[in-house]
Amino acid sequence: MLIDSHAHLDSPGIAERLPEVLEKAHKAGVERILTIGCVGEDLSVISNVINLAETYDGVYAALGVHPHEAQYFNEATGRELQQAMSHPRVIGWGEIGLDFHYNHSDKINQEKAFRRQLELAQEINQPVVIHSREAANETFAFLNHFSQKGPLCGVMHCFTYDLATARSFIDLGFLIGFGGILTFPRSEELREVARTVPANSYLVETDSPYLAPVPHRGKDNEPALVTHIVETLAQVRSETESGIAAQTGSNFENLFLR
Numbered sequence: 001m002l003i004d005s006h007a008h009l010d011s012p013g014i015a016e017r018l019p020e021v022l023e024k025a026h027k028a029g030v031e032r033i034l035t036i037g038c039v040g041e042d043l044s045v046i047s048n049v050i051n052l053a054e055t056y057d058g059v060y061a062a063l064g065v066h067p068h069e070a071q072y073f074n075e076a077t078g079r080e081l082q083q084a085m086s087h088p089r090v091i092g093w094g095e096i097g098l099d100f101h102y103n104h105s106d107k108i109n110q111e112k113a114f115r116r117q118l119e120l121a122q123e124i125n126q127p128v129v130i131h132s133r134e135a136a137n138e139t140f141a142f143l144n145h146f147s148q149k150g151p152l153c154g155v156m157h158c159f160t161y162d163l164a165t166a167r168s169f170i171d172l173g174f175l176i177g178f179g180g181i182l183t184f185p186r187s188e189e190l191r192e193v194a195r196t197v198p199a200n201s202y203l204v205e206t207d208s209p210y211l212a213p214v215p216h217r218g219k220d221n222e223p224a225l226v227t228h229i230v231e232t233l234a235q236v237r238s239e240t241e242s243g244i245a246a247q248t249g250s251n252f253e254n255l256f257l258r
Contacts, residue, residue, distance in 0.1 A: 001249035004223040006205035009035040028224040040069030053089035062092030070105035073113035093121040094129025128154035180213035
């Protein structure tokens with residue numbers, strides 16, 4: 001079973017041709033897709049993404065206020081998101097986190113939104129999808145703090161840090177999300193992470209329509225291309241592609257469909 005654990009099916013470039021995209025994914029063997037709804041000033045994203053999950057077989061949803069949009073987070077949005085988590089097709093809270101590369105929202109607003117969403121997700125024991133860029137230590141501090149308060153689990157989406165950092169998040173109970181960057185020529189350090197982490201600690205994702213894997217760089221990404229990430233993982237881990245697919249499928253189910 002191939003699973004794309006992180007895609008943005010409501011994004012331009014995909015949304016207007018979604019039936020075609022999903023048909024290609026199905027032909028490539030992708031049976032489940034977790035589509036991420038990044039909520040900002042426009043709360044209609046919540047209903048739109050839930051509608052995608054209701055409409056298409058094998059599509060599930062996660063919802064959250066992305067760090068880029070953290071300036072728009074408020075308590076009313078948080079509670080609306082928490083209410084949306086009761087929908088059976090909504091299986092994750094995210095993507096949420098910290099991004100100190102772009103700083104589209106300032107650090108104070110990012111940390112405020114991240115902290116409160118972790119609190120709300122933890123209240124209902126919902127897995128979280130974490131975005132972290134140039135913020136490894138700060139992200140770890142938040143997750144470590146909440147892990148000490150009670151059960152907390154999730155995935156480090158689009159992981160690009162080193163092996164020691166990966167191990168620190170795995171020790172907290174988080175999975176590592178490998179995407180198209182794993183296939184890039186200059187990503188040898190990341191491939192060493194992929195080679196080393198335990199079998200039950202990682203997922204595969206596309207982040208469609210972003211970060212298309214080799215040999216599709218420069219084009220829109222889509223869930224069917226998760227096969228290239230599985231192929232790379234099989235090579236670096238000296239395993240079969242079917243074994244990688246089975247393992248990541250099991251890891252996905254254990255995290256999100258438990």
